[in-house]
Amino acid sequence: MALTQAQIRDKLKTASFGLKVYAFDTIDSTNNCAKALANVGAEEGVVVFSEHQSAGRGRFNRSWESEREKNLTFSVVLRPAWCARVSLLPFLVACAIAKAVEEVTGLPVISKWPNDLLCNGKKFCGILLEITGNADGVEFVVAGIGINVNQSAFSQELASRATSLKNVAAKEIDRISLLQECLRQLERYYTGAQKRGFSKVMREWNARCMMFGRTISVEQNGSIIKGTAQKVDADGALVIQSENQTIRVLAGDVSVLE
Numbered sequence: 001m002a003l004t005q006a007q008i009r010d011k012l013k014t015a016s017f018g019l020k021v022y023a024f025d026t027i028d029s030t031n032n033c034a035k036a037l038a039n040v041g042a043e044e045g046v047v048v049f050s051e052h053q054s055a056g057r058g059r060f061n062r063s064w065e066s067e068r069e070k071n072l073t074f075s076v077v078l079r080p081a082w083c084a085r086v087s088l089l090p091f092l093v094a095c096a097i098a099k100a101v102e103e104v105t106g107l108p109v110i111s112k113w114p115n116d117l118l119c120n121g122k123k124f125c126g127i128l129l130e131i132t133g134n135a136d137g138v139e140f141v142v143a144g145i146g147i148n149v150n151q152s153a154f155s156q157e158l159a160s161r162a163t164s165l166k167n168v169a170a171k172e173i174d175r176i177s178l179l180q181e182c183l184r185q186l187e188r189y190y191t192g193a194q195k196r197g198f199s200k201v202m203r204e205w206n207a208r209c210m211m212f213g214r215t216i217s218v219e220q221n222g223s224i225i226k227g228t229a230q231k232v233d234a235d236g237a238l239v240i241q242s243e244n245q246t247i248r249v250l251a252g253d254v255s256v257l258e
Contacts, residue, residue, distance in 0.1 A: 002051050002069055003176060012180050016045035017076060017187040024050040031130055031144040034075035038132070038140040042077050047183065049074040070151040071164070072179050076186060078141040080194075086138055087236045087250075088198045090115040090129050091205045093143050096185040097125055098208060101147075103185075104178045105169050111208040113229075113238050113254055122163035124148045145182070149173050206232060211256055216240070220252035229254075 005023040012018050020043070027033055027050040034048045052068045066073050080086060091111075098109040098117055110118040117125035128144040148164035150172055165173045193201055206212075211229040218225045218240065227242030237248040 003049065003179070007176050008047070008049060008179060013184050014045070014187045016043075017190075018047045018180070018183040019045060021047045021049060024048075026050065026052045026054060028055040029053050029144075030073055030075040031128065031142050034077050034142040034144075035130065035132065035140075038077045038079075038142060044077060044079040045187070046077040047074055049179070066146060066148070067151045071149045072145070072147040072175060072182070074179065074182075075142050075144045076183070078143060078190070080138060080141055082194050083138070085198060085235065086131060086141065088193075088201065089141060089143070090127055091232075091236060092189050092193055092198065092201045093127050093129065093145065093186065095201050095204050095208075096189040097127070097145060097147070097182055099189075100178065100181040100185040101125075101165065104181050105165055105173055107165065107168055109208065110210050111205050113209065113211060113232060114236070114251065119163060119165065119168045122161055124163050124165060124168070143186075147178070147182075149175055149178060202232070202234070211254070215257045217255050217257055218249050218252040219255075220249060225249065225252070226257070 002025055003023060005021045008018065008021050008023060022033065030048040030050050030053060037046060050073055053066065053073055080089065083089065094111050094115055094117060098111060101107060101109050107119050112118055115127040116123050125147045130142045132139050148162065150166045151164045152167060154162045189201065212231060214229055216229045225240060225242060225247060227240040227247065230239040230241055233239055233248065237250050240247045240249060
C-alpha cells in the first residue's frame with residue numbers, strides 16, 4: 001500500500017525533520033522536487049517521498065531501480081550554513097540511516113566508501129547528496145536516500161551485489177516505522193554535528209567500514225587505482241597505499257578485491 005503524508009507524520013518523533021512532507025505515488029526524482037522546493041524557500045527538514053521515480057538516480061547519474069510500494073525513496077532539504085565541511089555530510093547521513101536500520105530491524109549494517117550501506121556484503125542503500133551554492137557559500141543541500149526494504153527480486157545485473165532488508169531478515173519490514181526512524185536519526189545526527197562537529201560521526205562511520213587493510217580498486221574518470229585501503233581522513237577522502245605512494249581519493253567507484 002502506498003504511504004501517505006498523514007501516515008508518515010503520524011507519531012513522528014522529530015522537532016523539524018519530516019514535519020512537512022510531500023508524498024507522491026510517482027515523480028521524476030525526489031531530489032529534483034526537493035531542489036525545486038528549496039529554491040523557492042522550503043525550510044530545513046522538508047521531506048519529499050515517492051513510491052516510484054521515473055528518473056531516479058544514484059551517483060554518476062546512474063538509474064536507481066526500485067519496486068513500487070516495496071522500498072523507501074525520499075529526499076530531505078538541509079540548510080547547513082553552520083557546516084564548514086559539507087564533504088562530511090554524506091558520512092553523517094550514512095551513519096544516521098545505518099543506525100535507524102539497526103534500531104528497526106536488528107540487522108548489522110556496514111558502510112562502504114563513499115556513500116553505500118551494505119548487509120551481508122550486498123548493497124541495500126544508496127545516498128546522493130546534491131549541493132546548491134552561490135558566491136557566499138552553500139545555500140542548501142538535498143540528501144537523497146534510497147533503501148531496498150521489502151523488494152525480493154532484482155535484475156540479473158544487480159542480483160549479485162544488491163539486496164533488501166527483507167531478504168536479509170527473512171521477514172517483511174514496516175516501512176512507516178523505518179522511515180520515521182530514519183528521519184529521527186537524521187535529525188539527531190545533524191543537530192549533534194551542528195553542536196559538536198563531525199568527529200563522532202567519522203569514528204562511527206570508520207568503525208562500520210570493512211575495507212581497511214584490504215586490497216581495493218577505485219575507478220576514477222576512466223582510470224583504475226589499485227592498492228590497500230588505509231583510512232578515510234578528516235576531509236572524507238579515501239587514503240590508499242598504492243605501491244610506494246599514498247594516494248587520497250575524493251570520488252570514485254570502489255571494489256574490494258580481497
